[in-house]
Amino acid sequence: MTEVRITHIGGPTTLLELGGVRLLVDPTFDTPGRRYPFGWGTSSRKTAGPAVPPTELGPLNAVLLTHDQHADNLDDAGRALLPTVPVVLTTVAGARRLGGNAVGLAPFETANVGNLTVTATPSRHGPAWAVPLVGPTTGFALRSADAAEVVWISGDTVLYPGVLEVAERFAVGTAILHLGKVQFGLTGPTRFTMTGRDAARLCQRIMPRRIVPVHYEGWSHFHEGRAEITAAFPQERLTWLTPGVPALLT
Numbered sequence: 001m002t003e004v005r006i007t008h009i010g011g012p013t014t015l016l017e018l019g020g021v022r023l024l025v026d027p028t029f030d031t032p033g034r035r036y037p038f039g040w041g042t043s044s045r046k047t048a049g050p051a052v053p054p055t056e057l058g059p060l061n062a063v064l065l066t067h068d069q070h071a072d073n074l075d076d077a078g079r080a081l082l083p084t085v086p087v088v089l090t091t092v093a094g095a096r097r098l099g100g101n102a103v104g105l106a107p108f109e110t111a112n113v114g115n116l117t118v119t120a121t122p123s124r125h126g127p128a129w130a131v132p133l134v135g136p137t138t139g140f141a142l143r144s145a146d147a148a149e150v151v152w153i154s155g156d157t158v159l160y161p162g163v164l165e166v167a168e169r170f171a172v173g174t175a176i177l178h179l180g181k182v183q184f185g186l187t188g189p190t191r192f193t194m195t196g197r198d199a200a201r202l203c204q205r206i207m208p209r210r211i212v213p214v215h216y217e218g219w220s221h222f223h224e225g226r227a228e229i230t231a232a233f234p235q236e237r238l239t240w241l242t243p244g245v246p247a248l249l250t
Contacts, residue, residue: 002147002173003250008241010050012066012073012178012215015057018151019144021114025064025153027078029054036071039133042184044072044221051244054081062113065090066123066155067137068098072219073156089118091136105138108169115145122162123155126192134192139163141170149173152208156215158191159198167205174249175208178215179229180222195224196232210249212239
């Protein structure tokens with residue numbers, strides 16, 4: 001059984017501590033109020049700030065960056081943090097753009113951080129036709145030495161066959177799911193992240209012991225919040241985190 005200590009900082013940004021290793025996922029530390037462009041003429045406004053400032057994070061072993069091209073996953077303050085950590089694991093395209101300490105992982109490639117094995121997992125940030133414009137994303141599966149289960153971070157993804165491969169390759173103890181039903185007025189009903197119902201269907205395949213929703217709040221482009229996500233799952237199935245308050249999950 002894998003024990004993980006999770007602190008939700010806001011949006012997709014979480015501090016994970018497992019196996020003696022401290023990882024920061026998708027650093028976003030800008031103050032709220034600003035509107036950011038997302039391409040194709042779309043944009044989104046940040047509505048909530050981080051629950052923990054970067055100065056209070058403590059030492060980090062690595063940053064896990066699901067993608068670098070959108071400010072709700074890597075903003076200016078988060079970008080300034082990257083050179084201060086030993087390694088940034090991200091997409092292959094993201095590593096080329098970032099340079100320096102960034103290492104790109106293709107789906108199911110691995111890297112070691114301390115005694116953790118980090119495996120990149122498939123992720124698709126919208127319908128197939130949008131990938132050349134939206135850009136690549138990744139999830140991450142984290143396995144401690146000798147652990148039977150992984151902690152899985154979905155990354156920004158829709159439900160599609162690639163993400164279902166996680167069920168075939170890993171026993172997932174804790175699933176940290178990026179949700180929120182991202183939509184933009186210019187792209188109509190097209191969704192760029194999972195709905196609560198999508199997540200429920202995914203979890204029927206993956207069967208995690210713990211389900212932790214993140215990245216459903218703090219930005220104007222989300223169209224589902226806690227109420228809609230909760231309604232899609234059986235009662236008491238979800239583990240909700242209080243921003244800034246560490247939670248120990250086993």
